[in-house]
């Protein structure tokens with residue numbers, strides 16, 4: 001979800017790049033899982049998050065929904081999945097010891113927290129979210145790249161930027177279509193995005209994927225093509 005807020009509202013105004021040192025290391029979140037509880041529908045998942053969860057749990061998108069790990073909500077006109085809180089208002093992936101049971105494949109929002117991302121035309125940078133982490137006063141310095149703990153980081157950064165631009169583009173197109181009286185096709189666009197980028201798999205071939213690297217590689221190759229195709233399809237709508 002894109003938020004229109006000033007940096008002063010949500011941070012100390014400083015931004016960071018991958019090789020910068022930043023005070024955001026929570027010390028392994030010892031004895032704390034506050035940000036895995038009571039999050040409502042705010043942990044929105046992007047396509048790579050779903051791919052990672054599917055791979056580590058062995059479930060399809062529909063099964064993740066049916067088993068109440070995730071749910072769907074409308075976000076800025078799109079139908080997007082988010083982590084579902086359980087009846088105790090905790091993330092379903094939190095184990096009995098208060099630890100994340102999908103830690104190595106946790107969603108991007110969880111991966112970078114308490115960092116957030118701020119975008120401009122050239123790309124994005126990271127910032128420390130103010131008032132979000134209970135250990136804010138005791139956070140330790142760490143290199144951004146190490147904290148976000150993401151494999152194939154250059155490709156991942158390109159993916160984040162391309163996905164972000166695509167989502168913005170769709171938002172603009174939807175606004176234009178609505179104002180030109182074509183509101184009836186907005187649901188079709190939302191369903192198209194859901195199916196193409198969340199429900200459908202991203203494998204290049206039918207081979208059995210044994211290496212973690214392989215499915216992530218496939219994902220990047222396929223999603224870049226799929227985004228290009230989607231621009232063409234949505235561009236033709238008038």
Ligand code: SF4
Nearest residue numbers: 029032033035133134
């Ligand atoms: S609030 Fe901070 S310390 Fe607690 S679980 Fe979240 S990130 Fe970790």
Ligand code: SF4
Nearest residue numbers: 036091093094100110
């Ligand atoms: S996926 Fe893991 S880190 Fe993210 S909210 Fe759930 S338990 Fe916490």
